[in-house]
Amino acid sequence: GIQVEQSPPDLILQEGANSTLRCNFSDSVNNLQWFHQNPWGQLINLFYIPSGTKQNGRLSATTVATERYSLLYISSSQTTDSGVYFCAVVVISGSRLTFGEGTQLTVNP
Amino acid sequence: DVKVTQSSRYLVKRTGEKVFLECVQDMDHENMFWYRQDPGLGLRLIYFSYDVKMKEKGDIPEGYSVSREKKERFSLILESASTNQTSMYLCASRPRVAYGYTFGSGTRLTVV
Numbered sequence: 417g418i419q420v421e422q423s424p425p426d427l428i429l430q431e432g433a434n435s436t437l438r439c440n441f442s443d444s445v446n447n448l449q450w451f452h453q454n455p456w457g458q459l460i461n462l463f464y465i466p467s468g469t470k471q472n473g474r475l476s477a478t479t480v481a482t483e484r485y486s487l488l489y490i491s492s493s494q495t496t497d498s499g500v501y502f503c504a505v506v507v508i509s510g511s512r513l514t515f516g517e518g519t520q521l522t523v524n525p
Numbered sequence: 526d527v528k529v530t531q532s533s534r535y536l537v538k539r540t541g542e543k544v545f546l547e548c549v550q551d552m553d554h555e556n557m558f559w560y561r562q563d564p565g566l567g568l569r570l571i572y573f574s575y576d577v578k579m580k581e582k583g584d585i586p587e588g589y590s591v592s593r594e595k596k597e598r599f600s601l602i603l604e605s606a607s608t609n610q611t612s613m614y615l616c617a618s619r620p621r622v623a624y625g626y627t628f629g630s631g632t633r634l635t636v637v
Binding site for chain 1: 556562567568575583613615617624627628629631
């Protein structure tokens with residue numbers, strides 16, 4: 417099956433810092449999403465981005481499908497950004513969402 | 526916005542009980558999914574459904590069954606709950622055409 421690798425596994429920032437999270441995947445995909453899992457366990461959809469670039473406030477994401485990676489940018493981080501960030505993909509021939517192992521982000525005040 | 530509602534946020538059940546986890550979506554999505562999430566094991570697909578009365582096994586279907594009698598509702602059934610089914614359960618839905626998944630808020634199930 418497809419492999420989804422996220423880096424770094426852990427990230428600690430001071431409030432106000434910027435960060436970049438990376439997702440590499442091993443096969444062609446027709447769906448790529450970035451999620452934020454909050455402390456209560458809910459998965460919040462940040463971006464649906466199988467290709468191209470999108471921005472939403474302090475967050476932006478870029479997927480280069482031909483090179484099989486995606487990046488999530490967080491600018492001016494806030495303590496509420498803390499949590500686990502997941503990348504998840506669906507291969508072109510399939511329908512199952514496969515998750516990476518996540519990046520645990522901690523933003524300190 | 527699509528809303529996916531899971532009936533319970535926290536649930537405690539006894540070993541051997543039959544447990545129903547309910548999931549309802551309000552956007553007429555064809556596809557619905559059940560995942561469980563465990564520390565160190567990530568999110569794993571249990572079952573999914575393409576349409577009413579349709580179901581497909583995911584990666585870890587053992588000990589579970591599902592029911593989809595109406596398009597908006599997808600139920601996960603633990604026929605005889607065991608302690609190794611203590612986990613966070615997440616439901617998701619997605620329209621037929623290529624688009625993003627929407628997840629519910631999750632159910633933390635503890636089997637004692």
